[in-house]
Amino acid sequence: xxxxxxxxxxxxxxxxxxxxxxxxxxxxxxxxxxxxxxxxxxxxxxxxxxxxxxxxxxxxxxxxxxxxxxxxxxxxxxxxxxxxxxxxxxxxxxxxxxxxxxxxxxxxxxxxxxxxxxxxxxxxxxxxxxxxxxxxxxxxxxxxxxxxxxxxxxxxxxxxxxxxxxxxxxxxxxxxxxxxxxxxxxxxxxxxxxxxxxxxxxxxxxxxxxxxxxxxxxxxxxxxxxxxxxxxxxxxxxxxxxxxxxxxxxxxxxxxxxxxxxxxxxxxxxxxxxxxxxxxxxxxxxxxxxxxxxxxxxxxxxxxxxxxxxxxxxxxxxxxxxxxxxxxxxxxxxxxxxxxxxxxxxxxxxxxxxxxxxxxxxxxxxxxxxxxxxxxxxxxxxxxxxxxxxxxxxxxxxx
Amino acid sequence: xxxxxxxxxxxxxxxxxxxxxxxxxxxxxxxxxxxxxxxxxxxxxxxxxxxxxxxxxxxxxxxxxxxxxxxxxxxxxxxxxxxxxxxxxxxxxxxxxxxxxxxxxxxxxxxxxxxxxxxxxxxxxxxxxxxxxxxxxxxxxxxxxxxxxxxxxxxxxxxxxxxxxxxxxxxxxxxxxxxxxxxxxxxxxxxxxxxxxxxxxxxxxxxxxxxxxxxxxxxxxxxxxxxxxxxxxxxxxxxxxxxxxxxxxxxxxxxxxxxxxxxxxxxxxxxxxxxxxxxxxxxxxxxxxxxxxxxxxxxxxxxxxxxxxxxxxxxxxxxxxxxxxxxxxxxxxxxxxxxxxxx
Numbered sequence: 001x002x003x004x005x006x007x008x009x010x011x012x013x014x015x016x017x018x019x020x021x022x023x024x025x026x027x028x029x030x031x032x033x034x035x036x037x038x039x040x041x042x043x044x045x046x047x048x049x050x051x052x053x054x055x056x057x058x059x060x061x062x063x064x065x066x067x068x069x070x071x072x073x074x075x076x077x078x079x080x081x082x083x084x085x086x087x088x089x090x091x092x093x094x095x096x097x098x099x100x101x102x103x104x105x106x107x108x109x110x111x112x113x114x115x116x117x118x119x120x121x122x123x124x125x126x127x128x129x130x131x132x133x134x135x136x137x138x139x140x141x142x143x144x145x146x147x148x149x150x151x152x153x154x155x156x157x158x159x160x161x162x163x164x165x166x167x168x169x170x171x172x173x174x175x176x177x178x179x180x181x182x183x184x185x186x187x188x189x190x191x192x193x194x195x196x197x198x199x200x201x202x203x204x205x206x207x208x209x210x211x212x213x214x215x216x217x218x219x220x221x222x223x224x225x226x227x228x229x230x231x232x233x234x235x236x237x238x239x240x241x242x243x244x245x246x247x248x249x250x251x252x253x254x255x256x257x258x259x260x261x262x263x264x265x266x267x268x269x270x271x272x273x274x275x276x277x278x279x280x281x282x283x284x285x286x287x288x289x290x291x292x293x294x295x296x297x298x299x300x301x302x303x304x305x306x307x308x309x310x311x312x313x314x315x316x317x318x319x320x321x322x323x324x325x326x327x328x329x330x331x332x333x334x335x336x337x338x339x340x341x342x343x344x345x346x347x348x349x350x351x352x353x354x355x356x357x358x359x360x361x362x363x364x365x366x367x368x369x370x371x372x373x374x375x376x377x378x379x380x381x382x383x384x385x386x387x388x389x390x391x392x393x394x395x396x397x398x399x
Numbered sequence: 400x401x402x403x404x405x406x407x408x409x410x411x412x413x414x415x416x417x418x419x420x421x422x423x424x425x426x427x428x429x430x431x432x433x434x435x436x437x438x439x440x441x442x443x444x445x446x447x448x449x450x451x452x453x454x455x456x457x458x459x460x461x462x463x464x465x466x467x468x469x470x471x472x473x474x475x476x477x478x479x480x481x482x483x484x485x486x487x488x489x490x491x492x493x494x495x496x497x498x499x500x501x502x503x504x505x506x507x508x509x510x511x512x513x514x515x516x517x518x519x520x521x522x523x524x525x526x527x528x529x530x531x532x533x534x535x536x537x538x539x540x541x542x543x544x545x546x547x548x549x550x551x552x553x554x555x556x557x558x559x560x561x562x563x564x565x566x567x568x569x570x571x572x573x574x575x576x577x578x579x580x581x582x583x584x585x586x587x588x589x590x591x592x593x594x595x596x597x598x599x600x601x602x603x604x605x606x607x608x609x610x611x612x613x614x615x616x617x618x619x620x621x622x623x624x625x626x627x628x629x630x631x632x633x634x635x636x637x638x639x640x641x642x643x644x645x646x647x648x649x650x651x652x653x654x655x656x657x658x659x660x661x662x663x664x665x666x667x668x669x670x671x672x673x674x675x676x677x678x679x680x681x682x683x684x685x686x687x688x689x690x691x692x693x694x695x696x697x698x699x700x701x702x703x704x705x706x707x708x709x710x711x712x713x714x715x716x717x718x719x720x721x722x723x724x725x726x727x728x729x730x731x732x733x734x735x736x737x738x739x740x741x742x
Binding site for chain 1: 403474475477478479581680682689723
């Protein structure tokens with residue numbers, strides 16, 4: 001069997017290793033123009049901040065591909081002919097496959113006010129990192145638009161390089177998709193305390209400059225001179241290239257698949273951020289890893305039904321750590337912890353705990369998701385919260 | 400920014416890093432093999448170059464320690480641990496020996512034990528000391544050190560008490576990430592550290608044999624001299640500390656220290672101390688591996704959800720500190736049992 005995987009992100013590489021573990025004879029080719037080695041996209045910010053070097057981003061030693069007998073084609077896939085089972089590459093070569101896995105991940109969403117100027121960056125790929133590093137020295141002020149997790153990471157990097165940053169967030173409170181207004185206030189105050197000019201209720205209307213960006217105008221009409229604009233208004237499945245191919249798979253927001261990651265094309269699978277599995281997209285590192293494991297079974301012809309576990313996530317806003325499990329929105333009980341930048345929030349429905357959002361201290365999400373699965377009463381879990389704490393030794397936080 | 404570039408250069412094997420390493424090695428050579436530092440010591444009213452070294456060492460641990468506490472002030476484990484390291488250095492590794500010396504007593508370093516302080520288990524030396532010291536040395540080296548290693552992990556010594564580890568975790572902090580993470584380095588480590596342990600055990604046995612038979616062969620004397628020169632001076636001093644800016648802070652501890660080897664064995668055998676990995680939360684960013692001073696590829700365990708104990712782990716806790724998703728936690732077994740049983 002010749003398995004061709006497009007994309008060497010975490011979904012693609014995890015799938016490749018899982019297929020290899022089950023089938024020592026399979027021929028496995030990974031196509032990626034982005035990088036020669038599998039790297040951890042989540043660590044881009046640490047490379048930008050110079051606390052890591054590029055090579056430190058690689059989760060495995062470089063001998064991995066050789067030992068696992070994975071062939072990397074450093075090239076971009078440009079055409080797909082599912083009838084002939086052929087994938088054409090930008091370099092002109094054509095790969096014949098028996099099974100094809102599309103794992104092209106996410107790309108930064110484009111904003112309507114964007115213009116193709118030098119100084120406009122995203123923060124998703126290695127090429128984005130190159131651009132950020134090149135542009136930072138000539139930047140007197142940066143504007144970052146979009147208050148999601150990538151936005152705050154980019155802001156932290158720029159602050160680290162002592163670049164003054166104006167951080168524009170469309171919503172009236174910080175990251176309302178996951179944080180309650182009180183939590184948003186806590187995070188916003190923390191971000192501002194790092195010297196960031198954080199503005200809520202604020203959006204870019206237009207962009208100025210010739211060649212290089214020189215400033216932006218907000219919807220409120222304010223002009224902000226800047227040399228760098230970070231566009232971090234979310235990510236979307238990286239499917240654009242598939243719209244023009246000879247036989248495109250069914251596309252919606254992402255590549256449409258069934259619960260076994262099968263696309264509408266025979267022998268073609270999709271997994272990771274790019275896959276819309278039964279209507280659901282999970283643009284998270286852990287999910288992509290889980291899907292990479294799962295899709296391998298499907299590729300190997302085993303019957304499987306992917307069922308994602310209870311949602312959980314974690315993040316870090318500068319120094320403020322955050323863990324969530326289950327649902328993040330809806331009525332709940334919020335408590336700010338005395339004397340520190342920390343809070344706990346338990347989301348409830350009919351007296352049952354359905355979600356947790358914990359800011360400023362460490363938590364074991366496994367205990368939290370178990371309580372959700374066991375449908376524990378909110379009164380009970382409020383009294384047992386300390387069982388899920390995961391602080392360092394000597395550092396147990398009083399709740 | 401010139402300051403950032405200079406710091407990067409100094410801490411990433413740039414030209415300034417090499418210069419500082421050369422100066423440190425030169426200092427250790429001057430200290431161990433010449434008397435050039437004696438007049439310098441006397442200028443400061445100190446009686447010997449070793450007193451000067453003690454002063455410099457203590458100042459380095461204290462200033463570095465203050466910087467570390469400021470850096471990791473939000474992490475109680477780091478604050479407590481670093482405070483203990485500074486306290487031990489000031490009291491046990493500096494003040495008490497200096498006072499003993501002022502009182503014309505032998506200067507005992509009560510925070511150092513065999514086989515790190517090799518001479519303390521040399522019967523010719525040991526049994527000529529006052530009995531409280533004999534009891535202390537025998538009890539500590541043979542019982543307390545391994546027992547605590549089994550109960551709490553080698554960290555109780557290597558990153559809480561030991562002066563070598565103390566310097567590494569204070570003054571050495573800016574270079575901790577330079578340790579070699581490759582599997583090849585791990586292979587080398589396993590050979591080198593247990594070889595040094597074997598050699599030091601052999602030498603101690605020979606010294607005891609000579610003492611019992613009251614006849615010391617010239618080869619044993621020579622062996623002793625060479626051990627002191629290679630292990631004591633070159634490996635622990637010049638290589639171990641001098642090469643901070645090139646090989647990271649724990650070159651001595653990781654590849655050569657016989658005490659670390661012994662404690663590593665008890666840590667593994669004790670099956671209590673471990674680094675716990677929170678399930679399916681690792682994002683493979685690699686900060687843990689990058690900042691592991693012992694060159695352990697922590698990420699390799701974290702990304703496959705594997706709680707682990709490595710013989711070399713000194714339990715400094717920085718992997719847990721730098722993890723942006725709070726995946727890693729240093730624990731002793733008893734706590735793990737409690738959590739697993741659901742309490």
